[in-house]
Amino acid sequence: MNETIITLSTGEQIRTEAPEQQLLEHITNNQGMMNKAFVVIGDVHIATAHIVKIESTVEENKRPDQLEQTDNSVSSKQIEQTDQVVTPNQFELLEQELLEAMQTRDIFALDTFLHDDLVFINHEGSYVTKEMDLEAHRTLAVRYTKVSSTDLQIKPTKDGAVTISRIRLEGQEGDEKISGDFIYTRVWQLIGEQYQVIAGHCSML
Template sequence: MESAIRDLEEQLRLAMLGSDVAALERLVSDDLLFVGPGGATFGKQDDLELHRSRRQKLSQADWEAVSVQARAHCAVSVVTAALSGSLDGAAFSGRFRYIRMWARLGDAWKVVGGSVTAVAP
């Protein structure tokens, strides 16, 4: 199961990088709770709208390290990433760490929760 979550993390990376809303729709739970780098909480529709509107544009999303702890119906991933792009027209670049909670919902794995924070260089 750990390899399945690693594969899903790669699918998520590519979806984020390409603002692939259809892929994000498939990978993210309708009930997502996500804490952004500024501490605000977001849901699935908030995330999809960032990509749909192109308010967030990633030009780089390189996963530097991925660790996964998996159980029967849930998993936790920690991803360290080098990201760059823009958010609401303001450029950003740096290293970030995501923690994501994955759950088996029906026949598919989906992100149900997580957060991202900047990592000091």
């Protein structure tokens, strides 16, 4: 039986027989609850935290004799392993959620998406840590009125993806106004049960 597992930022998991592609097509943002993802299954709306991973699994019925070990058979550990299905759509959704969190100063979402040991170099060549980024949003040192992305490229890796996108930023950093296009590169990696940004860089065009 095919089963789709939805992993949330809270660590909870939702299991459903609905196909992965169908779920991806029905994930929407509710304007009344900023940055909360919704999964639509039939007529039921399940309010969740941020969705960090959607994967499909396939259960196969095996005869007892197929599980017996021989010199040429795979180990029991290999039999138990299930390959994760990673699709570009997952990272497109993660990128969208991250940009919304930047614009709305959603500290919880930013804390979820950014790895504790994040390495990020900004357009001025300065090193920015996760805590520095969160503090800038908490204190309103950074205020974005527009954060939009175009030309998103996704390069899947063994346990995540590298994303490259052109992002339009408008707002204020300290006493200076921001209005321009930037190229962002982010490295997403599966950490435990969720994908997080472990490294990144941006350049101003």
